[in-house]
Amino acid sequence: MDNTTYPLRRIDASILFSSTGTAGSSMKLEEARLPPPFISFTPPRGTCTYGKLDFFSRFGQGKNKSFIAGADQNGCTFLYDLDQRTVHRQVRLNQPKMWNTISVAAGDALYVMDNEPHPGGCFEALRCEASRELVLVPNWRWHSLPPPPYVLQPGYTPTSIGAYTVVNGCMIWISTPGFGTYSFNTLLSEWSKEGDWELPFRGRADYFPEYNLWLGFSSKDNMLCSSQLMAATAQGGRPVVFNEDWEDLQAHESWIPSKSFLVRLGFGKFCVAKFFQTQNKERTAFEGDVIGDIQNFVVLTGLTLLRTGVNGELRMIRHGSQLYYFQAMTNGWVF
Missing domain, CATH: 2.40.128 (Lipocalin)
Incomplete structure (x- = not known):
């Protein structure tokens, strides 16, 4: 019987910002133990197993x-x-x-x-x-x-949304490969097309007024990046990514990426949470590769974003990273 539960835990993000260590790209990845959950959710039972x-x-x-x-x-x-x-x-x-x-x-x-x-x-x-x-x-x-209007077009094939965000507090923008970018006005409950281009993010991006930028993960390499969406689209262009040299995590080549989250901690501090899987494989002379256990884990990384220089360029300082293994779930969320 599948006893799948979804535990909710609080992790003290201050451990990612060591007062004694030196911040930088050489910070060592440390394995840590998840704190006990203070509440767990259990889905209802389906036809054969839990949902x-x-x-x-x-x-x-x-x-x-x-x-x-x-x-x-x-x-x-x-x-x-x-x-x-x-x-x-x-x-x-x-x-x-x-x-x-x-x-x-x-x-x-x-x-x-x-x-x-x-x-x-x-x-x-x-x-x-x-x-x-x-x-x-x-x-x-x-x-x-x-x-979205494009799903009503003849011959439409269900296609995953590549990126999405909120603009001006009331407009939801979504980008879908092959269809471009559409916006939904939450005040009027109406859709409009912004352009044939796509947002330069992967998944969700958020606007941070203190930087006047949208921050998210690049559609190219899933690294943290920024973009000025409104400045580009107001001039009829497509949004572009800035700070492409940011590297928030050096992932091992055997890690299979899943979801990524960016959490604002305040005072210029952020936490990047990235979920991964690894598959243990066993090789036999007769059967070839046999996939063994799947390990799920998340890496939390502390970041500081600073305005520097005469032009106010945005600089990212990477602090510590913690790796947490977890079980009984095939996915995870960070809030």
Whole structure:
């Protein structure tokens, strides 16, 4: 029987910024032990075994984005408040989403879309509505939204979204190979095409006003990079990547990359979290290569971004890295 659980843990990021060590690209990768979980989530049992959970971006009302949400294969969604350590009432998606969705917070709402958009129920928003109850209980509800226009074209084949981000706090941009970049206006619930070009990121990128830049991972090599999206598109050009010489982690060639996350810690400090797998192979004279155990692990790296020089160039200082092995999950998330 598969006893799959999804533990939620708090890792003290200060350990990545040693006060005695010397920051730089030569910092040694250290193996560490995961702290015990303070809560674990278990998906409902399916036909033969336990199902899976997918977790979404942090969101909330106002400036406090302390909620995370998880959904099972049936579309049942639970809300968890990271600050208060409380589980809120369950709500149900209008249409269950496929595994590995994309999600962003825009305003006070959470927006979730299938990684491979399709015409029926692939895009929804979780919004808080006024409660009729006497006590102030957040009343969250999923709302169906129109899919990207290109999925309605004749002959469309489901294609994965390559990159996505939020622009001006209310516009969600997505890039899909072969279709270009589209924007969704969350205020008007309307789609528009930005251009035939694609965002220079892989996965999610975020805007950081203190740098007036979007930071994410390069579509070329999955290394941390930056871009001025609005400056380029306002002049009719395509966004380009800056700081291509940044190297946030020297991954071993045997590591199979999975997801990457960038977490802002404040005061110019960031944590880069990258998930990997390794496969232990055994060779026999009769059967050739036999794949053995699969090891899942995540590497957390502390970074500092500084403005330097007369032109205010952005400089990245890499601090320590910690490697954590984990089990019982095929994926992971960092908030």
